[in-house]
Amino acid sequence: MTYSISATKLQAYHRCAYAYYLRYERKLTSPDFYGSAALGNALHQALAKCHRDWHYRNPRPDLRWVHHCWDEHANGLTDHQVVEGRAILERYYWGFIANEVALRQPLAVEGKIQGYLRVADLEFSLVGRYDRLDFLPDGLELIDYKSGREVKLPDAAAMDIQIGLYYLALAQTYHQSLKYLSLLFLRSGQKVQFAATPQHQEHVQAIISDLAVKLRHDRGWEPQPGKQCDRCTFARYCPAVTANPAIVPETKRKPQLQLALNFA
Numbered sequence: 001m002t003y004s005i006s007a008t009k010l011q012a013y014h015r016c017a018y019a020y021y022l023r024y025e026r027k028l029t030s031p032d033f034y035g036s037a038a039l040g041n042a043l044h045q046a047l048a049k050c051h052r053d054w055h056y057r058n059p060r061p062d063l064r065w066v067h068h069c070w071d072e073h074a075n076g077l078t079d080h081q082v083v084e085g086r087a088i089l090e091r092y093y094w095g096f097i098a099n100e101v102a103l104r105q106p107l108a109v110e111g112k113i114q115g116y117l118r119v120a121d122l123e124f125s126l127v128g129r130y131d132r133l134d135f136l137p138d139g140l141e142l143i144d145y146k147s148g149r150e151v152k153l154p155d156a157a158a159m160d161i162q163i164g165l166y167y168l169a170l171a172q173t174y175h176q177s178l179k180y181l182s183l184l185f186l187r188s189g190q191k192v193q194f195a196a197t198p199q200h201q202e203h204v205q206a207i208i209s210d211l212a213v214k215l216r217h218d219r220g221w222e223p224q225p226g227k228q229c230d231r232c233t234f235a236r237y238c239p240a241v242t243a244n245p246a247i248v249p250e251t252k253r254k255p256q257l258q259l260a261l262n263f264a
């Protein structure tokens, strides 16, 4: 059995080991998720079709192809959302397709990140998802579409972890280096590109090694107070910010992590 680790989990661990422990090891739930993202999902699906299903023997689609992709995925949306989504995709077309000599065929769309790391006799499977993976002359570019109203960038520490995890996993799958992780904000038409380096990978390996030690001994989950505490849903259990913290309730813990078998 391997221990599954995603960028989201690793970012949470880096912010605070204790909050990580409560959420992922003790399985305390945190009600901080939000509702439907029907328009965003439809946009992602339409863009996946646009880049995946284009007949690449023709260099570049015209706007009708984008409209066709949208019409296939706009079912179930309100009239307002259908109009809004169409306008967003038209902006995308004029910003990212119309001026290209030819549409670049992606390596994959809507793909899974899958990698593997063994640290201190523990096996980690690295997991994640991406919207599009492009093959550049000197490496890979991973593209994530953002459909929210705000152009909101993740903080630098979170971004570095995401880049490092993807760098590690994609190198194993494609034997190519990740060159860029790009966020493409569909509503504003902005693309923000982050350069990826081997140092990102080393940083992530160091964090996973640190996590491995705690998992192995099931101790050392110390609170790390900081600005994240203001929004922490576990503050009432936390001795770093609460004078008389509540007792952590018993929850159904997942089976203990198994040590990897050493065949060497």
Ligand code: SF4
Pocket (backbone or CB within 6 Å): 015, 016, 017, 018, 019, 223, 224, 225, 226, 228, 229, 232, 233, 234, 235, 238, 239, 240, 241
């Ligand atoms: S309140 Fe702060 S220190 Fe305590 S668990 Fe949450 S993030 Fe960690």
